[in-house]
Amino acid sequence: MTTRDINTKKFKKNAFRYSKVRGETASRVRCPGGEIDVESLQRVVDIAKKYGQGTVNITNRQGFEIPGISLDDIDAVNHALQTIIENRGVNQEEYNGGYPASGTRNVVACPGKKLCPFGCYDTKAFAQEIDKAIFPNDHHVKIAFTGCSNDCAHVRLNDFGIMGQTEPQYNRDRCVGCEQCVKYCKKRSVGALSVVNGKIVRDTNKCIGCGVCINYCPTRAWTRSKEEYFRVVLLGRTGKKNPRLAEDFLKWADHDSIKKMIVNVYAYLDEYLDKAAVESKEHIGYIVDRTGFEEFLKYIMKGVELGPKCEMQGRLYWGGKRYDQTNELKKSMFRFSEREE
Template sequence: MNNDINVKALQRNCFRQSKVPGEFMLQMRVPGGVIPAKYLEVATHIAETWGDGNFHIGTRQTLDFPGIKYESIPAVNAYIQEYIEGVETELSGVDMNQIAHEPHEWDPKSGYPTIGARNVTACIGNVHCICGNINTQEMARKVEQLIFPSNYHIKVNVAGCPNDCIKANMCDFGIIGVAKIDFHPDRCIGCGACVRQCKAASTRVLMSGPNGLPIKDDCCCVGCGECVRVCPASAWTRNPKKFYRVILGGRTGRQTPRAGKMFLNWATEEVVLGVLKNWQKFSAWALDYKPVYLHGGHLIDRAGYHKFKEIILEGVELNPECQVAEQMFWAETEWRSNFNVKFPEDHLTAGPGSNNGGH
């Protein structure tokens, strides 16, 4: 086996290095986690012709094919042209002849041009889910147009509602569909279903007022829409205008995993997409135009939140309802110090005979 293989170039081409020398795993993008079922035949063909016969459902909703031999890669790339054009160009409206918004001709037989902007994941959203507030697939595809192809890394997850099954709280840029809720007092029968549901399943912003009518603490409403879902009389309805919450800087990882923090609340689609449009510019500035395999959240750490905010909001006209985080109070799990997990005899204690750690 001739092992002279440029694995970094293959990684950019969406072929992941295997522990088996000369074997790779292809990762095919599925923006928004949904593709027409006909593409499963494409997947079957790839796995059975060039892969090891299996396919792996990628952790970011990609279709992954392990066991692809290095020698097969040109044939695989030529074959997936149909898939890339079908899913990226036709379904998602992506311009493949650019990288990070700069013109760059794509050879359709060469496979994926970049791995940088990672697959945009989404829950099934309101096309199916009884809780979802937004069409997550449409949103994911609009995001795909803005962030792919690019060599700058960003993970975007699109959640239909604050229940966040897709974990928008754990990625660089999490988008959560939220609803402004309208109350129609002339339809409320005072049954209390909304108050109970908000307490049991959401943020307890509804209280039972006189006659059992709900009183709402607007400040802490997360816009989940559970009150609408359980109301028997349509006394609560979702405002038809769509709103989004953006969660910033969440991540997993060995060193500093953390849940993201709220960056924007009650932003319109226009604002969310306007902000994402600036992502390439921010990444380019932070990395001085030299892309490395480093996710966006880390770039915010390096640049500092205020610098990030300055670049990312440039030219974005915020809708009147939109709120922006003034500061970021990150709360990271500091694996490197493990300051909190120690042998019981080292625990600091209170009271008689307490261990005060030598102070």
């Protein structure tokens, strides 16, 4: 059997991937937040042994891909995936029918506060909550969560990148003046702390809410704010035309506003996606270039009420690499052999 013989629409919707090897495919398994229960993990192993070639690829977006599956076994693999899909609580149209969509990408998360001492929030729980809210959906959206401004999850390469922030709380009575916090804020972060009359002063304009001072204070004079805050960066991407890093949009945003914004983006895509674009995978950033950022904002901010502490970037500018502007690139490049001695 070839991909031409099978229902390619269903094949793609079920999150199977085309393979270079004739007659074969790979099954993609979602792991929102990069987490999977051991029962599901065992099922991935079982499928790879029985229907694949005994290997599993870990994808760049923290999912699994089981290569070497015969096209004839797609229905059997869908059946075998049922436990994994059910364990994730995915809404399915068809029992034993496999994944109901492939478009929206696996939601990525760094270890976050459950594991990492620098984590400002539970990244995996937030990633899984968002996955439940947006999946199944065919639109190609990339979302990633990272626990602090260190950005181990590389969220700036995503359409929505969420970074944890905390507002450090200072208790002068507990402070012994060792200046560890000042030293580490300078060394590991942005240098927002100084000593004034024996007291530690935080420059609130400079502070990025990374929490480094809290981690290095030996007396717990610095503690995390009860509220969790987030920096939201928008429309980063890789790609062959214009790869670029996501730009800051919100600082000190709240959980509920972020969830609404992400859910809202699907209505914008329903309205403006170029249906004729190859496999309808037109990147949101290119759509925003067509419609204008204001129109994008109108959609994603619908019903969103940002908290009093939240700061919004008025204008966003994405630069990045322009592979499609070769003349400009050529002017500044030369062959190694052309170097002057």
